[in-house]
Amino acid sequence: MPDQTGLELLAQTVGDAVPDSVLRTVHFRGQGTIEVAPGAINDVLQALKGAGFRALSSVHGVDYYPEEPRLGVIYELLDMTALDRVRVKVRVTADEPTVPSVTPLWPTANHQEREVFDMFGVVFDGHPDPRRILMPEDYQGHPQRRDFPIGGEPVLFTKDQDTDYTPKVRA
Amino acid sequence: MSTVDRPAGAPAKSAYRQMEESIDLSTMEQPLTGYGDGASHELLTLNMGPHHPATHGVLRLIVTLDGEIVRDLKPIIGYVHTGIEKTAEQKAYWKAIPVVERMDYLAYFFNSYAFCGAVETLLDCEVPKRAQYLRVIHMELNRIMSHLVWLGTSALDLGAMSMFWYCFREREAILDLFEYSTGQRMHTRYFQVGGVMEDIPAGWAAKVKEFAEKMPTRVDQYGALLNKNEILLQRLRGVCPLGEAELLELGVTGPLLRAAGNPWDLRKAMPYSSYEDFDFQIPVGTTGDNYDRYACRLQELKESSKIILQALEGLPEGPHITGDRKISLPPRHELATSMEALIHHFKLVTEGFRVPEGEAYFPIEGPRGELGCFVRSDGSSKPARVHMRDPSFVNLQATAPMCKDAYIADLIATLAMIDPVLGGIDR
Amino acid sequence: MNTLSGPLAEVSYYEPWWIQIIKAIVIFAVILQVQPIIIVGERKGLGRFQGRYGPNRVGPFGLATPLADIIKLATKEQFRPDSSIGWMFALAPVISCVTAIGAIAIIPFGDTQDIFGTPVGLYGIDVSIGPLFVFAMGAVAFYGIMLGGFSSGSKYSFLGSMRAAAQLISYEVSQGLALVGVVMTAQTLSLTEIVHAQQGMWYIVPQFAGFLIFLTASFAETNRAPFDLVEADAELVGGYFTEYGGTRFTAYLFAEYINMCVVSLICVTVFLGGWLLPFGIHPPGWVDPFIVLGKAGLFIFFFIWVRATLPRLRYDQLMSFGWKILLPLATLNTLVTAIIIVATD
Numbered sequence: 001m002p003d004q005t006g007l008e009l010l011a012q013t014v015g016d017a018v019p020d021s022v023l024r025t026v027h028f029r030g031q032g033t034i035e036v037a038p039g040a041i042n043d044v045l046q047a048l049k050g051a052g053f054r055a056l057s058s059v060h061g062v063d064y065y066p067e068e069p070r071l072g073v074i075y076e077l078l079d080m081t082a083l084d085r086v087r088v089k090v091r092v093t094a095d096e097p098t099v100p101s102v103t104p105l106w107p108t109a110n111h112q113e114r115e116v117f118d119m120f121g122v123v124f125d126g127h128p129d130p131r132r133i134l135m136p137e138d139y140q141g142h143p144q145r146r147d148f149p150i151g152g153e154p155v156l157f158t159k160d161q162d163t164d165y166t167p168k169v170r171a
Numbered sequence: 172m173s174t175v176d177r178p179a180g181a182p183a184k185s186a187y188r189q190m191e192e193s194i195d196l197s198t199m200e201q202p203l204t205g206y207g208d209g210a211s212h213e214l215l216t217l218n219m220g221p222h223h224p225a226t227h228g229v230l231r232l233i234v235t236l237d238g239e240i241v242r243d244l245k246p247i248i249g250y251v252h253t254g255i256e257k258t259a260e261q262k263a264y265w266k267a268i269p270v271v272e273r274m275d276y277l278a279y280f281f282n283s284y285a286f287c288g289a290v291e292t293l294l295d296c297e298v299p300k301r302a303q304y305l306r307v308i309h310m311e312l313n314r315i316m317s318h319l320v321w322l323g324t325s326a327l328d329l330g331a332m333s334m335f336w337y338c339f340r341e342r343e344a345i346l347d348l349f350e351y352s353t354g355q356r357m358h359t360r361y362f363q364v365g366g367v368m369e370d371i372p373a374g375w376a377a378k379v380k381e382f383a384e385k386m387p388t389r390v391d392q393y394g395a396l397l398n399k400n401e402i403l404l405q406r407l408r409g410v411c412p413l414g415e416a417e418l419l420e421l422g423v424t425g426p427l428l429r430a431a432g433n434p435w436d437l438r439k440a441m442p443y444s445s446y447e448d449f450d451f452q453i454p455v456g457t458t459g460d461n462y463d464r465y466a467c468r469l470q471e472l473k474e475s476s477k478i479i480l481q482a483l484e485g486l487p488e489g490p491h492i493t494g495d496r497k498i499s500l501p502p503r504h505e506l507a508t509s510m511e512a513l514i515h516h517f518k519l520v521t522e523g524f525r526v527p528e529g530e531a532y533f534p535i536e537g538p539r540g541e542l543g544c545f546v547r548s549d550g551s552s553k554p555a556r557v558h559m560r561d562p563s564f565v566n567l568q569a570t571a572p573m574c575k576d577a578y579i580a581d582l583i584a585t586l587a588m589i590d591p592v593l594g595g596i597d598r
Numbered sequence: 599m600n601t602l603s604g605p606l607a608e609v610s611y612y613e614p615w616w617i618q619i620i621k622a623i624v625i626f627a628v629i630l631q632v633q634p635i636i637i638v639g640e641r642k643g644l645g646r647f648q649g650r651y652g653p654n655r656v657g658p659f660g661l662a663t664p665l666a667d668i669i670k671l672a673t674k675e676q677f678r679p680d681s682s683i684g685w686m687f688a689l690a691p692v693i694s695c696v697t698a699i700g701a702i703a704i705i706p707f708g709d710t711q712d713i714f715g716t717p718v719g720l721y722g723i724d725v726s727i728g729p730l731f732v733f734a735m736g737a738v739a740f741y742g743i744m745l746g747g748f749s750s751g752s753k754y755s756f757l758g759s760m761r762a763a764a765q766l767i768s769y770e771v772s773q774g775l776a777l778v779g780v781v782m783t784a785q786t787l788s789l790t791e792i793v794h795a796q797q798g799m800w801y802i803v804p805q806f807a808g809f810l811i812f813l814t815a816s817f818a819e820t821n822r823a824p825f826d827l828v829e830a831d832a833e834l835v836g837g838y839f840t841e842y843g844g845t846r847f848t849a850y851l852f853a854e855y856i857n858m859c860v861v862s863l864i865c866v867t868v869f870l871g872g873w874l875l876p877f878g879i880h881p882p883g884w885v886d887p888f889i890v891l892g893k894a895g896l897f898i899f900f901f902i903w904v905r906a907t908l909p910r911l912r913y914d915q916l917m918s919f920g921w922k923i924l925l926p927l928a929t930l931n932t933l934v935t936a937i938i939i940v941a942t943d
Contacts, residue, residue, distance in 0.1 A: 026530075028530065028531075029292045029529065033530065057534060058532070058545070060558040062558075076543065076545075080440070083440055083441055085534075106422065108420065108565055111568050112564075112565070133249060134248065136249070143257055150257060217753050224831055239914075327832065330824060330908070330910025336648035396907075400908065402910075403909045405912070406909060406910075406915075578912055578914060579757075580910075580912045583832050583833050
């Protein structure tokens, strides 16, 4: 996104297509971000897809702790003909971390949303396979959150499998 | 929930074991409908990996077979998840570089460049032209090296075992070049925020030139061994194709997308690090079958050699790293004479540089596709979030649509052609 | 022309029983001792093909590597999966080994020699059903592979043994038919007689098509690249011997290499004139076995060469190649040979 004006125009287009969806726009170092309401993400991405951003490069989560709402999901969109990128962001709270899944629009979001769920605990509504992807199935907690401590991960060996290694459930 | 009967007298199961056994894995083994009509069809679920010679690491595939034909396939990953993104958040920006390098262990220069590029975007830091060229040379050497590993292992998966050694012979030459210029064969930590660690040593350019001139001949030799081999052609032609539209939906980039006829290459489309200075072509395929994937990558080896030669030819004089003392370490000799340099050195080594608050996504064309690095800074000297959009991770999703109703041997061949690097997938 | 009335070919001399036993032991010992040489040769050869040294640590030039291999394999733990069928699992490698060695019995290494006044044929036994005996042994050997894979109780082994079943049966047909041309030309089934019939011209010249078909089918019969689908390491880990280790694995390994020897020796006997040399050279009789082994060495080198060069076929391609190309060609070869024989008779 070359300049602020272009971003505003794009945000305007999105706002016209999906009323009350755009919360904020940020233009920083030549990269544009449109922050939208979590519930409207599918419609917004649909509108942007119609506006030429046909490829979804990446979906990733961010933890804005201690800001609120702390969890963010970022969609990096790419326009392959106009050679342009725009970032769409939704923010949800840790208490109610639900975002509609965009897998119906882009199947590529499947693994990436699973990763965001795994790492940040954002629940994607309507995801076809909402499981952990990188961490073990029995893992408790979401390790990429900023308040998740590092270190101290117990390693289970058969010789001491009867030791109680139940992971401490963190708030 | 499944339970395992233990013999009487065995110690009671630990809480951990009980929890482990309570995990519901039923979603992994979804029954297939439309197959298995009793007597004539019986489906076989084969657990391929994580310890399997042809899954290129610790990829695990749950394959549903109808005889030799793959009916369904589910990749399971995470066996080498090392939490690199989390680790990078604990380190100062310049200390995070060696950590992110270890993600995709065949594309370490790309990893570090994506990260450095994102940080440079946040810093709004100008990289000297010479550093950009040196980065290009190293990245293209890295691309050749990565493709050589791909070619060798893919050929091995197809049963052509000698190719492996021929490819590794050239790879070894590249690793020697890396050692010469950076001091390390792998995970070199050569790229710095703002440039490269140090200038190339004397005589290195001549050696690289010699190699880059030899490489196209080597590629022709590989081609002579493989392209005219009827068995190989039969194994590759028309096998497991996937159309451009579907690949785009799945987010597949890189040689896989180009093999399907879409000439999308970030080096051309959105040039970075002075790629616009070089004259090179993007090999594209037509049908997107395994042969196109193979041929595209083989041709890319030649194009990369071309870029290297041009970059060496036009290598500009000048500094190898930005002169901004807030970002780059002052030269050694200044430390003895300049108080200011000493302070900068102390600040950089102890705390590191601070990066203005903001978010940046920096995509580059890795050997396997779009390698993007997202960095969020909260204004401190440590990144608040580092995320790698690894192409292998995204491309892996195309395995199931590609391999559906193919033979199990083709599944292996296609997996090799997708070229997943598990270090990058699991991060 | 020989009559095919009895199981043994008509021999014009008497061989006492103890000579038979000594011959059996000598042939068995020699063939067994040849295997390590082939193995180290293959590893060295592959190394050279691939621009590396190959094994060079144990002994001079790494020649003692097979010895180290065998010590290593023999001292491994004998394990078998819980899900396997025990007796079958133990028996299968034995079948493979026994049948492979059994086929050696009829290979002629030389003509009848006069050793200390006793006429001795330099072969285990001269049966009048030569090629049939080899194919019978090959057919039983298939059980070794099939049962081994089946009884392992592993899915990879199971897939490997299924492939083995299909592959060995398919290619045995073409292999057999390829020899029919030779048998018709020589008018005998005895392998020594076939060699004698090649005095004027080796059968590789008139039966060149048959030679190529036989050679191709032999690659499939011995599970060597590019037809090593049975043990396709990229797909099936190890195929039928995925679950085998230690001495049982060694047995399979030996069976594979002995099989390679057998097809090479059959090829030499049937197409390359056995112990005969071209241009009317008649060396003394004791040289004959070395000529045969030397010629077989050429084939073994060819096997190694092909392994270093060619990729592996896919299962369906292997099948369609066997049934749609090789078998019609073999049949055609037989037909053409028959017509020529009848026309020139």
